[in-house]
Amino acid sequence: MGKEKIDLFHIKEFLDSHNIFFSFSGAISQNLLIDIGEGIESKLRDMSVENKIATNIFAIFTEQMQNVMNYSTNKIAFSSGVCEGTGIGVMGFSEEKCKYFVGSANFIEKESVEKIENKIRKINSLNRDQLRLYYREIRKSGRFKHDKGAGLGFLEMAKKSTEPLDYSIVHLENDKILFELFVYI
């Protein structure tokens, strides 16, 4: 196997060109989420981001990272016995849309594809008021509740976002399926 130099410069260049000020790739744990979250909160404050927006960014980041933790099919087991889901998370600012974004990606089960697509399509068809009502309806019914959570994550993010959820499902080789999500604030 040839040794390829890891081109950090180009990775950084790519991140910078997309105004990504935070990125993480690897195993996501609750502890990491907390530490990163705190770091981000104070960074956003340094950047003078309006409180309400900073709070929503933090909330959306938390939802996405916890989704990666719970649903990523690519898990790493540590000697402590803890298994952590792996994925990638980014946070940045879109000059084009003049909005902040939080993005993430992780491998998912084939069985989840249809469910996810249906959920997000439905959510994206609703306006803000309808979203709020639909959220309450789903929460009350417990329709999406399962052992890992309430199934309200996408709805929660949509409520705090100023745009439809921007997602894609990519079928890769080896039957691997990647779920990507961008949420704009």
Place this chain on the structure above:
Amino acid sequence: MNKFYLEETKFTPEITLDAESKTIELKGKSYPENTFDFYEPMINWLEEYFETSSKEKTVVNLEIIYFNSSSSKLFFDFFDILEDAVGSGHEIEINWIYDEDNENAEEAGEDYQDDFQDLNFNLVVKEQD
């Protein structure tokens, strides 16, 4: 019943459940890794409390600065328990306390209030220090 107390952590609220003073208080953030597991002891305590305690007023103070979507469902289930208790004759006063500029908390409080119209549910803007 024994008093139930959990110290606040970065991702879970301070929880005080006191059968003697008949107060239930949650204060802080809520985004544990496994919401149902974390709150299970509290839920169990509450169910026993409402079965065994007198029906005189219980005060519930909730000051949740931020909570994830799983917690949102958990709190809904929590209010369900309170509503059942009111149905069996308990008097309960609920105070949903939030900062003036915390729109998410305000909206969440309004939604819960709307969903649980049988509860004495008060939206309380926190006094500025």
